[in-house]
Amino acid sequence: MSDRPPKPPRQERWDRRMGAPLAVASLVYLAGYAVRVLARHQLPQGWLDLCLALTLASWALFGVDYAVRLRLSGLGPLHFVRAHLLDTVVLILPLLRPVRMVSAYDRVQRRREKPRLGLYARVMVYAGLSTALLGFAGALTVYHYEVDAPGASIRTFGDAVWWTCATLATVGYGDAVPVTPTGRVTAVGVMACGLALLGAVTGSFSSWLIQAFAREDEKRPPGSPPGA
Incomplete structure (x- = not known):
């Protein structure tokens, strides 16, 4: 509740x-x-x-x-x-405000009082849209504060996008890292969002697979072997 x-x-x-x-x-x-x-x-x-x-x-x-x-x-x-x-x-x-636009997708899906996509599909779509918007906002912020910083390895917006993708995916190659306080604070937020959104997608996909297999088992005649 x-x-x-x-x-x-x-x-x-x-x-x-x-x-x-x-x-x-x-x-x-x-x-x-x-x-x-x-x-x-x-x-x-x-x-x-x-x-x-x-x-x-x-x-x-x-x-x-x-x-x-x-x-x-x-x-x-x-x-x-x-x-x-x-x-x-x-x-x-x-800069996080555009993520709230994802809720507009829910209103479109719920026209005629019935969602066009299932719950798990909507969660994955929301997570994907949120990741794209957060990644773009994070790349802008890091580029803004890093481009002129002494000793910075993020010198172009392309570097910032590459860093954001690696950070959101929790890979962290280390070839591009923020050196300013604001850039590092942004990095912490991007890492946290990446973990949360990745968990939402993988959890929803796993739940969908479990439900799909459960429905297949319910449809199988009693006594039939698995996979029959």
Whole structure:
């Protein structure tokens, strides 16, 4: 059972109303940050300022949404933070916000009140989408702080993507490693997310296989040998 209290009707209406705008704002935030990191030496300062303005506007929308939901929940601030810890983390680290867009996939799947994919397939799809978004955000962050650092081995965005893939897969070749404090903190987060998402995928796939074999055993006539 979850410790999160049920949502008041007004908060549920607000969440439904804000789903699409927040998804768009998440994409705008990620795109604006990516342009500022990857094209900071190629674009004129005016375009970079526009990307910064869009990024800050998206972040402000996240803050307004959080404040409104806090108000509509009827909970005290500390209780609300405990009940919505992930939302609080995403507000503080908005680069993780695009991961919340994965929930939009669930709404698409549940049209006509019935999911088009089974539970385990949805978990694997969610984990895959989350891994891609987290990997891109992690690569951007590491590249941003590592590219100009003394003694850094991550000098291009390609190096950052390679490092992120190796870290998410928990391989850790060691040919590219972050040397800045922010880069290393990001590495810890990427490693933790990689372990969690890998466990979700492998666990769901294993459960699906067990259920599939169990259904085959139930269909087999009594007394028939396994594999018959």
